Amino acid sequence: MVNYGIAILLLPLLAFVAQIFVGKRLPRNGDWVSVGAVALTLCLSLAMFGVMLVKYDPEFSVDQTWTWFDLGSLKVQIGILIDNVTVVMLLVVSLVSTLVHVYSTAYMEGDLRYSRYFAFLSLFTFSMNGIILANSLLGIYIFWELVGLSSYLLIGHWFEKDSASDAAKKAFLVNRVGDIGMFIGIMLFFTATGSFLFRDVFAGVESGLLSTETLTIAGLCLFAGAIGKSAQFPLHVWLPDAMEGPTPVSALIHAATMVAAGVYLTFRLFPIFTPAALTVIAYIGGFTAIFAAIIAVTQNDIKKVLAYSTVSQLGYMILAMGVGAYTYGLFHLVTHAAFKAGLFLCSGSVIHAMHHAYHELHDHESDPQDMRNMGGMKSKMKTTYLTMLICTVALAGVPFTSGFLSKDAILAGTLSFTMHHPEHFLLALFGFGAAFLTAFYMFRLVFMTFYGEPVRREVYDNIHESPSAMTAPLVTLATLSFFLFFTLPYFNPFSDHGWFTVLIEAQDSVVPGHLNPPANEIAGEMHHAHMPAMFLSILIAFSGIGLAVLMYLQKRISADDMAVKLALPYKLSFNKFFVDETYQRYLINPSLILARMIAFVDWELYDKYIVNGFGKVSVWFSRIVGIRWDYDILDQKIVDGIGRSISFFGSGLRLVQTGKVQNYLVWVLAGVIMIYVWQTI
């Protein structure tokens, strides 16, 4: 298993190296190298998945550790941890990655930096696999930064556009804020337990090496990394902007895998979170879920809607972690990865078609991503329409889909948590409210894009279905949105009981003092809340869909009238609650002013007077030293004087050198006589 893991880790890295160095010289710009490498990782992941299903052992876990370096008292170890969670995550990542690679061969065709794009896509796959396979906080951190880097590179793929390079920078910097917190958290745990390995950290926490308060703070610091990477409020601002990257990238990185890394991290570290930390996590997740859903309702850019939807769904997963239903958070991650990647790829297909239609008409002004320019595309793009509908239904949480199972479980967990802690009733409100809005905005998207009358007939006439390299991944992902893949070997579409819930068991908290309820107690309570949560969520999903039908399909309620009536909420939602503007005004501008002030001090005062002053003094001093002392005295007198005196003595002594042996003999004789005289005296 460990060998499989290493192969899965290194194959995409090899593809990256090959692509970046010789990609351009290979046939087809070398896309087959990347596609082949990730397809191989998919095969290996499937093999591992098969082994896992055959074993069917919830306790299965392989942990292989190597010493990275050993400095006496400081010993740093890294390694690979493979358990059922790893296997499932590897399968998700390699599957979505393979589909996105295949999809990209068509979507990115003719792109200027085609091989570079695939190189970075492979680099991302490598880094993401690294996060999943790491068995230590340090290992996760290393790959965490690597996914950040590849995300930066891919968002900025079209860096000629200012908006793309700005978005890339924004994503990188906003993530940095969270990562600093994460780094502090890692160091807090390392100082307390002396190890980065999960098992050592857990053991250290269990034996009470950290006080409850420190543990809360350290846990929240680690969670800050997850806030950044998983785009939770208040660091969610980078994800919608990241949609400037190519759409397949959005599907892979900003919907299915990388943004889920934060959820995965929280999942892995769940046992060390204290109740206080979990409450904060739950509120951040719940608030993000409803907050982003409200924004998504009024957006007109098809990718922006999906982006905010992703933020909202990630909020759900984090909420599930916070209320203790954390295996269901991971479950939602897995189901969400399939249908959200599907939705993004569908939107990519639509954008691709729109783009080409505009291109045919030589229209470079209109925005191919604006849903107000679309409409009626259902009959032109049948495959895309059907797959998108299936994925939308799954995201809305309609029964018989995978999304229903996972979302229902999360809502059940939230409901049972609220029933035990009535003071946290807001969490349930957040959860169910976001479920309603999700159903509404997703169907709004589908109706605006695929139904109704086309806005411009000539554009509509030029719309064509995308090539099969693009539709095949869509069909695969839409198929995976059905409940069956997650409930096997059972066939009950209303219960999440299946291989996933059996193989991925919740672990008990290791926080000392039994502050958190044990896992089986949470599971029992959730079971009681399951029925009411299910009825409520079905009701809510259908009412959301119904409202969307009324407003955007039948147009019985005018959306414009609603916008006027609800002017204030509409304005807030449309402008994304002015979060970016607030940051601009209260964080970025003050920093800029401060930076300018410091720059002024640096340039005008420090550089001008101190640095330049030093320069002037040095010039003056060196002039004195150089001209007066060195040249006039040292060079002229001493150095030249020695030379001159030697040449003077030389010219005298040269006369002695006659070349006549007899003269020399006379000198010898004179010398002997002198020695004789000397001796005698």
Place this chain on the structure above:
Amino acid sequence: MVDLNSYLVIGALLFSLGLFGVITRRNGVAVLMGVELILNAANINFIAFARFGGMDFSGHVFALFVIVMAAAEAAVALAIILNIFNNLGTINIDEADQLKQ
């Protein structure tokens, strides 16, 4: 009446004459002859010390060595002078001042 000093005086005279010849003569062969005189002056001293100074047979043996060495030296030196003549067309050693360069 004939004692050590007489021999030493003769040796010293002979040495001085030889040295004078070596330093002053321009002819290479004459210089060689001066060298022979110096060597023979040394021989006289050796024999004198063997007879009067208690050097015994060592003095005789040394004298024999010096004679043998003088023969060898004469052979080599004459060969050098012959070469000087071949190269310069003269055996005047003032002309042979290439060491100056």
